[in-house]
Amino acid sequence: MIEVQHLTKRYGRVTAVDDVSFRVEPGEILGFLGPNGAGKTTTMRILTGYMPPSEGRATVAGYDVFTQPIEAKRRTGYLPETPPLYPDMTVREYLDFVARIKGVSPGDRRTRVDAVMKRAHVDDMASRHCGKLSKGYRQRVGIAQALIHNPEVLILDEPTAGLDPKQIIETRDLIRGLAGDHTIVLSTHILPEVAQTCQRVVIINKGRVVAVDTPDNLTARLRGAETLYVQVDAKGPHVIAGLQKVPGVTRVAPADQRTDSGAFEVESERGRDIRRDLAREIVTRGWGLLELRPMRMSLEEVFLQVTTEEVEAAPTPSETEAMVEGEVPHA
Amino acid sequence: MRNVMAIAERELRSYFASPMAYVIIGFFLLPFGVFFFLYLNMFVRNSMQMGQFGGGSQNVNQQVIRYVLQNASVIILFIMPMITMRTYAEEKRSGTIELLLTSPVSDVEIILGKFFGALGLYVAMLAVTLLYIGILFVYGSPEWKPIISAYLGLLLMGAAFVSIGLLISSTTNNQIVAGVVTFVVFLLFWIIGWFADSAGPTIGPITSYLSITEHFDDFSKGVIDTKHVIYYLSLITFGLFLTAKSVDTERWRG
Numbered sequence: 043m044i045e046v047q048h049l050t051k052r053y054g055r056v057t058a059v060d061d062v063s064f065r066v067e068p069g070e071i072l073g074f075l076g077p078n079g080a081g082k083t084t085t086m087r088i089l090t091g092y093m094p095p096s097e098g099r100a101t102v103a104g105y106d107v108f109t110q111p112i113e114a115k116r117r118t119g120y121l122p123e124t125p126p127l128y129p130d131m132t133v134r135e136y137l138d139f140v141a142r143i144k145g146v147s148p149g150d151r152r153t154r155v156d157a158v159m160k161r162a163h164v165d166d167m168a169s170r171h172c173g174k175l176s177k178g179y180r181q182r183v184g185i186a187q188a189l190i191h192n193p194e195v196l197i198l199d200e201p202t203a204g205l206d207p208k209q210i211i212e213t214r215d216l217i218r219g220l221a222g223d224h225t226i227v228l229s230t231h232i233l234p235e236v237a238q239t240c241q242r243v244v245i246i247n248k249g250r251v252v253a254v255d256t257p258d259n260l261t262a263r264l265r266g267a268e269t270l271y272v273q274v275d276a277k278g279p280h281v282i283a284g285l286q287k288v289p290g291v292t293r294v295a296p297a298d299q300r301t302d303s304g305a306f307e308v309e310s311e312r313g314r315d316i317r318r319d320l321a322r323e324i325v326t327r328g329w330g331l332l333e334l335r336p337m338r339m340s341l342e343e344v345f346l347q348v349t350t351e352e353v354e355a356a357p358t359p360s361e362t363e364a365m366v367e368g369e370v371p372h373a
Numbered sequence: 374m375r376n377v378m379a380i381a382e383r384e385l386r387s388y389f390a391s392p393m394a395y396v397i398i399g400f401f402l403l404p405f406g407v408f409f410f411l412y413l414n415m416f417v418r419n420s421m422q423m424g425q426f427g428g429g430s431q432n433v434n435q436q437v438i439r440y441v442l443q444n445a446s447v448i449i450l451f452i453m454p455m456i457t458m459r460t461y462a463e464e465k466r467s468g469t470i471e472l473l474l475t476s477p478v479s480d481v482e483i484i485l486g487k488f489f490g491a492l493g494l495y496v497a498m499l500a501v502t503l504l505y506i507g508i509l510f511v512y513g514s515p516e517w518k519p520i521i522s523a524y525l526g527l528l529l530m531g532a533a534f535v536s537i538g539l540l541i542s543s544t545t546n547n548q549i550v551a552g553v554v555t556f557v558v559f560l561l562f563w564i565i566g567w568f569a570d571s572a573g574p575t576i577g578p579i580t581s582y583l584s585i586t587e588h589f590d591d592f593s594k595g596v597i598d599t600k601h602v603i604y605y606l607s608l609i610t611f612g613l614f615l616t617a618k619s620v621d622t623e624r625w626r627g
Contacts, residue, residue: 053626087471090475091474091475092471092474092475092624093624093625094624094625111477112477112478112479113477115475115476115477116477118475120471120475122468122471122472122475123468124467124468126467126468126469126470126471126472127467127469128383128387128467128469129467130386130387130390130391131383131386131387131390135386139379139383140472140476142375142376142379143376143379143380143472143473143476143477143478144476144477145477187472
């Protein structure tokens with residue numbers, strides 16, 4: 043449905059997108075994951091025909107976005123980062139205008155506007171001015187706008203940004219409900235969002251594709267190592283050595299690099315609970331167990347880990363998987 | 374064409390949805406009314422004097438309508454930047470330009486839509502001034518043909534202003550910058566005509582040819598000269614063409 047080949051976009055000397063290639067199958071939801079400034083928005087803007095690529099090509103529904111832009115745009119719905127609303131129009135007027143320029147026939151316009159308002163749950167705001175809507179409603183009107191001409195392809199740039207938790211869940215449900223009829227590409231920097239909504243994930247960093255993976259593999263990578271935070275009433279390298287002797291421990295590091303506070307991060311093999319053994323070891327050695335709690339790797343950390351890897355070329359999922367594990371020095 | 378209509382309609386509606394249109398029309402009609410009063414007053418006094426001396430005839434077309442509309446052309450020069458400054462700049466600032474550029478409409482359709490939208494407000498503004506002219510028809514009998522020609526001239530001149538304003542608005546995302554630059558450019562187009570007398574025989578005709586308001590003079594007298602029509606039409610085309618180029622450049626630059 044969507045095919046991106048060797049897409050490159052340069053702004054002057056800055057390369058925003060560097061040789062990005064991926065495919066999206068019909069009916070699939072593809073997550074586009076990356077830190078801010080990774081090139082997500084630029085890639086999406088190229089896909090929607092907002093700007094041309096410097097190199098490479100992209101086709102949407104079989105039409106080249108650069109040489110056949112009108113045909114490609116007819117089949118694409120796009121929600122930009124900021125919903126493109128005209129503040130002085132009411133929601134209904136606005137959607138009617140969008141329907142007109144998206145080529146919805148005059149006879150169908152009313153039914154389409156009603157349908158998307160219902161679908162995006164904005165029908166109660168039909169006669170409210172767009173400029174007076176809350177952030178959540180603005181976002182939803184943006185989604186309604188993208189759906190108005192029933193496009194085959196939906197491109198959503200951070201559809202849940204700025205929404206409250208309830209709205210986020212509603213929006214995710216909405217997006218999931220759209221899959222099948224529509225092929226969806228959505229960008230986000232929120233990891234669980236990808237796991238919950240997408241069938242496949244493209245991780246992009248500094249304009250390059252770092253990994254293409256299913257969310258299952260991604261979450262597996264997330265759980266790659268179980269980490270515990272341990273604080274004991276003892277100091278020195280012998281503590282590290284002692285902790286490392288506990289069966290199942292793969293790595294021990296001081297929690298605070300600068301001061302030797304007796305706090306350590308203890309990583310263990312996946313799926314193995316070492317807390318009991320660890321506690322017993324500490325107590326029998328008489329170090330005084332002050333604190334022991336599981337450390338969830340924060341999303342930011344996982345993200346940093348995935349996106350700061352030095353990669354020459356975009357690796358296959360299995361390679362990336364191997365690299366992440368390879369980074370963990372075994373004791 | 375349907376897309377052009379849709380965009381033009383939205384543009385026009387957004388002028389009237391905000392105080393914008395009313396402020397602009399009001400600020401145009403106020404000085405227009407003052408000029409109308411002054412010239413009419415003068416005309417009435419002159420007529421009375423002429424009548425006392427028992428000779429000569431006064432022409433309301435030449436002595437009221439012509440001067441009022443000539444002055445109006447200068448007011449328009451001041452008002453027009455306010456109409457055109459937001460066209461592109463505001464859409465770029467608010468991000469709605471992304472909607473237009475990712476919709477199945479061509480750049481030309483967007484530009485023409487905006488052009489006709491702004492022109493629509495201008496026409497509405499001119500239409501109100503017909504009330505003043507109507508008053509003359511009630512109390513006198515002016516000729517209607519020179520009036521048509523004068524309004525045609527105003528329309529063409531306004532369209533030329535709009536196309537240049539559109540071009541300037543498309544180069545920035547700050548409507549204040551767009552407005553100020555547009556105003557200065559229009560001002561230059563006006564005062565360049567003043568150099569005509571002092572610039573000598575070679576440059577003089579060129580500067581007076583470039584002056585936008587100079588070309589309106591014949592229209593206000595009731596003369597439709599193709600020279601002037603072509604001048605305005607070419608200026609409109611030139612402005613719209615450059616706007617298309619500017620939009621395209623912006624797109625490549627990202």
